Amino acid sequence: MLPRAEKKLQTRHTLLQSTLDLMDGGRGFCGLSLREVTRQAGVVPAAFYRHFEDMDQLGLALVQESTQSLLTAIRQVRHNELEVGGAIDASVRIFLDHVEANRQHFMFLAREQFGGSSLVRQAITNVYRQFSNDLMADLADMSRLKHLDREDLAILSDLLIKAVFSSLPDVLDHLESPATAPFDPQSALVHKLRFIMIGAKHWLGIRGGKDQRL
Amino acid sequence: MLPRAEKKLQTRHTLLQSTLDLMDGGRGFCGLSLREVTRQAGVVPAAFYRHFEDMDQLGLALVQESTQSLLTAIRQVRHNELEVGGAIDASVRIFLDHVEANRQHFMFLAREQFGGSSLVRQAITNVYRQFSNDLMADLADMSRLKHLDREDLAILSDLLIKAVFSSLPDVLDHLESPATAPFDPQSALVHKLRFIMIGAKHWLGIRGGKDQRL
DNA sequence: TCGGATAGTCAACAAATGTTTACTGAAATT
DNA sequence: AATTTCAGTAAACATTTGTTGACTATCCGA
Numbered sequence: 477m478l479p480r481a482e483k484k485l486q487t488r489h490t491l492l493q494s495t496l497d498l499m500d501g502g503r504g505f506c507g508l509s510l511r512e513v514t515r516q517a518g519v520v521p522a523a524f525y526r527h528f529e530d531m532d533q534l535g536l537a538l539v540q541e542s543t544q545s546l547l548t549a550i551r552q553v554r555h556n557e558l559e560v561g562g563a564i565d566a567s568v569r570i571f572l573d574h575v576e577a578n579r580q581h582f583m584f585l586a587r588e589q590f591g592g593s594s595l596v597r598q599a600i601t602n603v604y605r606q607f608s609n610d611l612m613a614d615l616a617d618m619s620r621l622k623h624l625d626r627e628d629l630a631i632l633s634d635l636l637i638k639a640v641f642s643s644l645p646d647v648l649d650h651l652e653s654p655a656t657a658p659f660d661p662q663s664a665l666v667h668k669l670r671f672i673m674i675g676a677k678h679w680l681g682i683r684g685g686k687d688q689r690l
Numbered sequence: 691m692l693p694r695a696e697k698k699l700q701t702r703h704t705l706l707q708s709t710l711d712l713m714d715g716g717r718g719f720c721g722l723s724l725r726e727v728t729r730q731a732g733v734v735p736a737a738f739y740r741h742f743e744d745m746d747q748l749g750l751a752l753v754q755e756s757t758q759s760l761l762t763a764i765r766q767v768r769h770n771e772l773e774v775g776g777a778i779d780a781s782v783r784i785f786l787d788h789v790e791a792n793r794q795h796f797m798f799l800a801r802e803q804f805g806g807s808s809l810v811r812q813a814i815t816n817v818y819r820q821f822s823n824d825l826m827a828d829l830a831d832m833s834r835l836k837h838l839d840r841e842d843l844a845i846l847s848d849l850l851i852k853a854v855f856s857s858l859p860d861v862l863d864h865l866e867s868p869a870t871a872p873f874d875p876q877s878a879l880v881h882k883l884r885f886i887m888i889g890a891k892h893w894l895g896i897r898g899g900k901d902q903r904l
Numbered sequence: 905t906c907g908g909a910t911a912g913t914c915a916a917c918a919a920a921t922g923t924t925t926a927c928t929g930a931a932a933t934t
Numbered sequence: 935a936a937t938t939t940c941a942g943t944a945a946a947c948a949t950t951t952g953t954t955g956a957c958t959a960t961c962c963g964a
Contacts, residue, residue, distance in 0.1 A: 480961055481765055484911065504806030507720040509951060523912050530952085586805045592718030613758055627873065628881075635882040638955080639854040659841065667842075667896065668849040675889030682881065684695065694931055698941065723921060734920080737942050746923085 483505050488527045490517045492538055496580040499587070505535055506592025535588070535596040542581035543603050549574035550607060554614055564669050570661050571640070575647060586644040608633045619675050639668050641676070696844045704731045706752055713801070719749055720806025748809040750804070754845055756795035757817050763788035764821060771890040776882050785854070785875050793865060812815060818855070822847045834891050840856040846890050853882050 498508050510531055514521045514569040528534040553572070568680035575582045589600045612633040615621055624632065646661040708730035712722050724745055728735045741747040766788070767781040789796045801815045825847040829835055838846065880893040 479911085483961095486756050487911075501810040504720050508805045510953095511951065520913055522914085522954080525953080526911055543833045588805070590801045591805050592721045593797065596715040631878050631881045632885060634878070635885060638850065638902065640857040642852040659845065664737065664845050664848070667845045670896075671846060671849060671889035672885050673889065674892050675885035675887065678888050680887065682884075686731065694940085697931095701941075724923095725921060734943055736924080736944085739923080740941055 484526070487517070487519065487523070491524065491527055491534065492541060493517075495534060495538060496584060500580065500592070502593055503589050503647075505538075505584070505596065515684055516575065530566065531597045535593050536599055538581075538584055539588075539596060539599040541604065542585050544604070545574065545581050546577040546585070550610065554610070564666055564673065568662065568666050568669065572647060572665075575644070576651060579648060579651060582644055583648050586641065586648065588608070589641065604637060608637045611636060624679060627678070628676075631673070635672055636669065639672060640665065643668070670689060698740070701731070701737070702732065705733070705738065705741055705748065706755060707731075708750060709752060710798060713798060714794065717800050718805055719752075719798070719810065742888060746809045747806055750813055752795075752798055752800075753810060753813040753892060755819065757794070758800050759788065759792040759795050760799070760817070764824065768824070778880055781797070782876065782880050782883065786879075789858070789861060792824050793862060797856055797862050800855065800862060803855065818851060822851045825850060827829065838890065842890075842893065846886070849886055850883065853886060854879065857882070 490523075491513060494513050495508060498516055499505060508531070509525055511521045513531075513534070514524050528537065528682055540582050547661060549571050552570050585600060585603075589604075593598060608630075611671070612629050615629050621629070626666075643661060643665045647665070650661045705727060709719070709722060709727050712726060712730055713719060720850075722745070724738055725735050726746075727740050727748070742751065762786050766784045770777065770780050770784055799814060802810050803818075805811060826843050829838075829843050829847055835843070835846075857875060857879045861879070864875045
């Protein structure tokens with residue numbers, strides 16, 4: 477690449493990384509100021525506008541960057557699901573390895589999924605929907621779930637995605653101080669996904685059998 | 691009550707309510723300024739300090755207020771669980787009715803559970819844990835879950851709580867614009883909880899039977 | 905080699921923020 | 935009736951914020 481544009485990309489990356497670093501202090505994205513970010517990046521405030529229109533746009537870029545990581549992880553997981561036996565264990569392992577390798581990005585996603593900026597929130601919501609749709613397609617191919625109709629599968633995949641992502645904070649906290657949670661978040665997550673998948677396997681329709689009246 | 695302290699409590703409540711009103715605009719708690727809140731409340735900035743030390747303390751008060759609402763809902767749910775048949779339907783109905791009646795409070799909880807202020811976040815996390823423990827005690831009394839040990843129950847209740855709360859944003863959005871979600875969030879939530887409870891019922895231990903290898 | 909493009913600097917601006925200090929007046933206490 | 939208490943006001947403060955315009959130095963294409 478040309479050293480001109482390369483340098484620019486490098487600064488842009490520094491701005492994004494500085495934002496993640498500042499958020500490591502436990503603060504949310506909306507609590508950061510433009511000047512703070514540039515200060516952390518070792519750049520003058522005005523330089524910010526060479527890369528982003530405002531903080532919201534930087535947030536969107538951060539969503540995209542994080543999503544890229546996530547997409548990579550998901551594809552590994554989906555590839556792995558084709559193998560036989562212990563798909564959940566292996567998938568969760570791969571997913572969590574990736575979370576560990578991209579801790580800051582996933583912290584950003586976990587913290588801003590319902591957070592301050594509505595633009596960022598909406599972007600993350602769209603990513604969710606996309607992943608949920610992908611997962612639904614995979615689930616539809618599983619032989620032990622053939623008895624589920626489209627709506628069942630949609631709700632099931634949504635539930636699985638929500639279970640994974642709502643466990644993200646536990647996992648991320650556990651990475652930093654491994655004594656916080658009562659259980660190991662990774663095995664707990666596997667446990668939870670098993671509950672769900674077993675339930676899906678024994679699902680008898682919305683009315684349920686008489687033994688399914690809960 | 692004496693008209694002196696009563697008036698003070700009223701102003702305090704106005705401050706809290708003003709905060710919720712401002713957050714209705716789609717912004718997060720950490721995006722609000724002290725002056726903004728007092729402006730909305732029709733009070734001079736300095737008056738804020740007669741009630742709260744800083745915005746974080748107001749946030750904690752808001753957690754407590756919201757928690758009170760939630761406790762009320764939960765108690766209704768637990769009482770309802772003692773009745774026979776269709777416990778999930780009825781429980782979810784009651785819970786969601788309460789969410790609807792206290793929309794702003796639950797929006798606050800949903801949005802700030804991982805959000806900006808670490809003090810607020812931690813307070814909400816503690817509430818979660820408490821509810822999860824309560825639910826665990828209830829689950830332990832259910833005859834169809836007698837085969838689960840303490841760890842199973844802990845993880846199960848955590849999963850149920852997470853499923854409910856991660857669905858809160860869907861439910862709240864649906865209240866404002868009932869065409870956003872692909873499905874009705876309420877029935878979807880019932881569906882999800884059924885998946886989980888059925889899975890719990892058929893749970894055969896962490897190693898599972900040979901038909902439970904996922 | 906020249907001339908334009910441009911990433912980043914510098915300085916300045918109005919506006920908004922959190923916080924403090926002294927005050928006012930009504931309610932509570934004595 | 936006199937005095938204290940205190941919720942809310944008024945004004946001022948030092949900072950910080952987002953944004954702008956003119957600049958500088960470097961890289962790029964001609």
